[in-house]
Amino acid sequence: MEREAYFDNARLLMIAFVVFGHLIQPYQDMLFLQMSYTWIYTFHMPVFIFLAGFFARGAGSKAAVEKLAKKLLLPFLFFQVIYTIYYFMIGKDGWMESILVPQWALWFLLSLFCWHILLIPFKRIRPSLGIPLAVFIGLLVGYFNEIGGALSLSRTFVFFPFFLVGYWVTKDQLAVLRRMPIRIGGGLLLIAAGALFYLYPDIPTDWLLGSKSYAVLGAGEAGGLIRLLVYLFSGLMMISILALVPNKEMPFTKYGQRTLYVYLLHGFFIQWIRVDDLFEVSNSLDVLGLLIVTLTIVLVLSQRWMLRIWKPLIELKSP
DSSP states (O other): OOHHHHHHHHHHHHHHHHHHHHHHGGGTTSHHHHHHHHHHHTTHHHHHHHHHHHTOTTTTSHHHHHHHIIIIIHHHHHHHHHHHHHHHHHTOTTTTSOTTSOOTTTHHHHHHHHHHHHHHHHTTSOHHHHHHHHHHHHHHGGGOTTSSSGGGHHHHHHHHHHHHHHHHOOHHHHHGGGSHHHHHHHHHHHHHHHHHHHHSTTOOGGGGTOOSOHHHHTOGGGHHHHHHHHHHHHHHHHHHHHHHSOOSOOTTGGGGGGHHHHHHHHHHHHHHHHHTTOOOOOSHHHHHHHHHHHHHHHHHHTSHHHHHHHHHHHTSSOO
16 A cells, blocks of 8 residues: 555545535435435544544654644644634624634544544554543543534544544555455445435434534434444444555545645534535536535645745744
């Protein structure tokens, strides 16, 4: 497996799914897009988080924590302010519901820092115990209404098992996914999941966000079992996607190295589109148009001139 090509391809594919998922969210009255939204959300963030864990090998030292604080927390604060001002300027409702709730997709930066901190004690526990413990905590936090969107606490605990699995997985273990039977099985599972969501479009997607307690989700005591099933299903979907990611260098592979820029900046486009209600979606040509818009956003935000503009805020380095 060509490591860099494979991982860059995976990142690029996932960021395209992230942008497309955010773009189609308001258009779920169209059955195909409703199915697509649910399908995407079963795996796109678990895969991203898994990959982040895979590359967290040097985490845990004091120097690493200080470096992470600068790399993640400072950009989080900068963009929290920038997005708040931007939402106010475009007239977005609820532009500042709470200063403690991360704007847009900024929760990922905050949670990513916390996952590295959680890794300090968890990497001292063998994975056969640590991973089940992380899952148990992810199930447990749903019973506490106080643990929600504020400071991204709920998502931090709920998605941590994917990060921890990524940390413990080796390159050789990932290479097993390239075996043809697994790839075929993964492809069939992805197709079956799409068919399931098409036939049962009202499956609640809030369970896939990891940001709300069971009481808010209306599940009560059964919430832990439901979340466990979501863990299992998302894990299978994640494996299926990873099995199908190309491992060869392609013309767009290099853009997989710039996904953080796309992740942090695409909200300016998406929220403007939503507030101004720019698109009407009612047929397959409109869906094709949304795909083109998605690819355009990803490609524009991946260009070198865009990196030069935003590098001081995102990487805290001069252009």
